């Protein structure tokens with residue numbers, strides 16, 4: 001009987017990206033493997049370097065598994081519930097699937113530490129190792145020669161999970177995985193933490209939670225509220241130059257608005273252009289969070305209010321405002337627009353608060369509808 005040829009592909013897949021899939025496709029389309037089994041690594045809960053949950057990493061792998069018949073997920077390491085060496089995993093798989101013929105797939109970056117993998121001398125004898133070149137010129141040729149390893153090129157986008165976590169090369173990433181990451185707010189410390197100080201980060205988290213609560217109370221989409229609320233201030237700590245660059249390139253007419261408001265527009269642009277968030281409702285809620293506009297959805301109002309009544313806010317009337325927002329979101333919103341407007345006038349004078357806030361105030365508070 002001919003044994004089924006299977007390629008085993010281990011990694012953290014945090015997240016899985018296009019190049020992982022392209023490697024698997026090469027195995028299937030060009031190297032005669034009938035299946036490729038992705039083996040996500042377990043991450044030690046006591047280890048600091050731990051990243052996304054197993055649930056999220058598996059959900060992202062499933063998106064790919066559903067698309068390609070030849071891709072399967074093997075959960076041996078995950079179900080072990082402890083860090084498991086490649087040697088242990090491969091020994092287990094060989095023993096339990098005697099009707100298959102296996103090879104192990106690795107990226108060339110792994111060559112440098114290859115000899116330190118546990119039980120290395122036995123490991124290299126139990127199955128062939130196939131090396132996919134991350135960089136065709138720059139890889140450890142000594143190890144390749146020493147162990148007579150086969151090397152392969154593939155349709156390489158030069159992606160890495162680290163880069164994806166840091167918002168780099170997202171245009172080359174699998175769109176559905178981008179969407180999953182954005183909707184589940186994965187990699188916030190990397191993606192948001194680097195752009196703001198600790199207090200702003202905590203405020204952002206609090207606004208997300210408050211927006212979610214308000215959405216549950218008023219029947220809006222709670223996930224969109226959580227995402228928009230959490231990300232609303234993403235551009236708040238940017239320099240004037242960076243803000244200006246985005247406005248000049250995409251929305252130059254808004255440069256006339258006061259600088260402290262710019263971050264709502266540039267935050268929206270950043271989320272759209274760099275995070276590749278496609279959801280217009282989320283983008284609009286971020287756009288409207290500081291001064292609003294005359295055309296606001298329930299979600300926009302919720303994020304606007306959540307920003308002003310989040311957990312860490314402690315101005316005199318905050319409790320009254322919180323109560324009002326949970327009793328009547330429309331009245332809460334009007335009261336908060338009024339407060340925002342009066343504070344802006346006090347701080348900046350009536351001639352420098354910008355057209356948008358004036359319009360929002362006139363429309364919602366004064367009731368001027370034309």
Ligand SMILES: Nc1ncnc2c1ncn2[C@@H]1O[C@H](COP(=O)(O)OP(=O)(O)O)[C@@H](O)[C@H]1O
Nearest residue numbers: 011012013019106107132133134159160161162
């Ligand atoms: N662009 C790539 N080219 C070659 N191998 C890759 C590439 N991206 C990932 N790999 C390999 O895929 C396996 C799993 O990678 P993983 O650690 O989950 O992600 P990454 O290396 O992208 O951060 C590793 O063997 C890694 O070397």
